Amino acid sequence: MPTCQSCQTTWSYKEAMKAMWTLDPVKTCPHCGARQHISKKGRQRSILVTLFVPLVLLGNIFFDWSVGTAFLWLALAAVLSILLTPYTMDLSSEEEPLF
Numbered sequence: 438m439p440t441c442q443s444c445q446t447t448w449s450y451k452e453a454m455k456a457m458w459t460l461d462p463v464k465t466c467p468h469c470g471a472r473q474h475i476s477k478k479g480r481q482r483s484i485l486v487t488l489f490v491p492l493v494l495l496g497n498i499f500f501d502w503s504v505g506t507a508f509l510w511l512a513l514a515a516v517l518s519i520l521l522t523p524y525t526m527d528l529s530s531e532e533e534p535l536f
């Protein structure tokens with residue numbers, strides 16, 4: 438779960454989810470109002486979780502799913518990666534370059 442680097446408060450699942458949906462890369466802490474950035478570590482983790490989604494399509498090679506079944510698994514993987522995002526989110530007070 439993300440922890441505010443300004444007030445050291447750990448955000449709840451709901452708060453992290455809400456922050457995730459704002460397109461602004463700068464998240465505002467709901468506890469102290471400090472501007473928080475997604476840390477390099479957090480971004481790398483979210484990329485890994487996102488990569489998991491197309492990996493599901495590889496299952497199609499082994500199980501020979503129909504288009505409907507493949508789509509269902511893809512949708513399930515996408516929902517799962519969204520639901521897991523609050524757990525992978527990591528905050529930083531400073532903006533960190535990804536590379």
Ligand SMILES: [Zn+2]
Binds near residue numbers: 441442443445446
């Ligand atoms: Zn805070």
